Amino acid sequence: MKTILEIPIHKIQKSRLAETDFDNLVFGKSISDHMFIADYKNGEWTDLRIEPYRPLELAPANATLHYGQSIFEGMKAYKNEAGEILLFRADANQKRLNASAVRMCIPELPEEIFMEGLKTLLDLDRDWIPNNPGYSLYIRPFIFATDDYLGVRPSETYKFMIFTCPVGHYYSKPVNVKVEEKFSRAAEGGTGFAKAAGNYAGSLYPALLAQKQGYDQLLWTDAKTHENIEESGTMNVMFMINDTLITAPTNTGTILKGITRDSVLHLAKEMGYVVEERFLKVNELEAALQNGTLQEAFGTGTAATIAHIAKINVKGEDYILPEKPGYALSHQVLKKLDDIKYGREADKRGWITKV
Numbered sequence: 215m216k217t218i219l220e221i222p223i224h225k226i227q228k229s230r231l232a233e234t235d236f237d238n239l240v241f242g243k244s245i246s247d248h249m250f251i252a253d254y255k256n257g258e259w260t261d262l263r264i265e266p267y268r269p270l271e272l273a274p275a276n277a278t279l280h281y282g283q284s285i286f287e288g289m290k291a292y293k294n295e296a297g298e299i300l301l302f303r304a305d306a307n308q309k310r311l312n313a314s315a316v317r318m319c320i321p322e323l324p325e326e327i328f329m330e331g332l333k334t335l336l337d338l339d340r341d342w343i344p345n346n347p348g349y350s351l352y353i354r355p356f357i358f359a360t361d362d363y364l365g366v367r368p369s370e371t372y373k374f375m376i377f378t379c380p381v382g383h384y385y386s387k388p389v390n391v392k393v394e395e396k397f398s399r400a401a402e403g404g405t406g407f408a409k410a411a412g413n414y415a416g417s418l419y420p421a422l423l424a425q426k427q428g429y430d431q432l433l434w435t436d437a438k439t440h441e442n443i444e445e446s447g448t449m450n451v452m453f454m455i456n457d458t459l460i461t462a463p464t465n466t467g468t469i470l471k472g473i474t475r476d477s478v479l480h481l482a483k484e485m486g487y488v489v490e491e492r493f494l495k496v497n498e499l500e501a502a503l504q505n506g507t508l509q510e511a512f513g514t515g516t517a518a519t520i521a522h523i524a525k526i527n528v529k530g531e532d533y534i535l536p537e538k539p540g541y542a543l544s545h546q547v548l549k550k551l552d553d554i555k556y557g558r559e560a561d562k563r564g565w566i567t568k569v
């Protein structure tokens with residue numbers, strides 16, 4: 215594979231491929247052999263390299279550990295029938311990483327370092343991309359502060375890294391969710407739109423309380439009124455009510471601009487569905503569940519892909535959603551997305567990069 219950048223490769227001595235059980239993959243547990251690294255120092259991204267995946271050495275005063283300057287992305291690579299590597303909407307991930315970087319006072323990463331580092335890593339670890347249907351290689355690019363300094367200010371040094379893991383489904387069955395009425399994930403003017411590590415840390419406690427009550431995830435509501443549905447943990451969320459697909463808009467700065475979200479909206483419009491990007495009121499959701507106009511609800515995300523919702527708790531009341539019929543939008547769109555990602559359908563939208 216040709217690259218325009220100098221990326222020295224230090225290969226692993228003994229691959230862990232043979233000891234990886236590709237039939238029983240747990241999300242994020244099996245990590246591929248190598249990782250890509252670039253360092254930011256003296257005002258530039260430098261020292262690009264690929265090394266065997268291994269633990270890092272960090273100073274106890276490492277700025278990320280204390281003040282959380284850390285952002286990440288989630289993306290996937292697939293293999294087509296000819297064994298070629300297909301990357302889905304990598305350009306969108308690269309742009310979103312930099313949007314997160316700006317908000318978190320992290321220096322932006324040049325596009326060519328992201329793309330060339332990624333392609334070189336995928337080419338090297340191509341045997342880690344699963345062949346079986348429904349499986350893929352999850353890719354985790356991330357940037358974190360590396361200053362060894364306790365003063366509160368943006369770090370002057372950072373690491374950009376990418377590692378990958380072969381994965382199956384994030385959710386193995388339809389999920390049960392609960393509308394959150396007390397805690398908030400994001401507030402206007404905050405960091406909700408950024409893929410910042412701290413957003414996930416802050417969501418863990420409320421999610422844990424819901425999990426103790428038997429729910430898989432929360433449906434977050436807005437911080438001011440708790441009247442509007444925003445997104446779910448690990449995914450954006452969509453509702454089909456009266457044949458209209460409704461999902462939260464991304465212009466308040468509180469919603470993650472999901473790339474799967476955007477792809478689903480694009481495909482739903484192509485298929486002729488009416489799409490509304492607006493906040494669904496909790497009361498509206500409750501009424502639609504009570505009067506049977508809610509046809510389906512699902513989460514969208516890179517890891518989650520399309521996660522069907524089986525049960526929603528609103529104001530303490532559980533509502534069971536209709537069994538997902540084969541003609542439901544979520545099923546059509548999941549099939550369509552898979553056909554595009556695995557190269558079974560021609561890439562007429564410019565979403566696929568071949569490595």
Ligand code: COI
Nearest residue numbers: 288289448515516517518
């Ligand atoms: C993704 O879907 O890629 C995510 O980042 C969600 C999650 C696993 C944290």
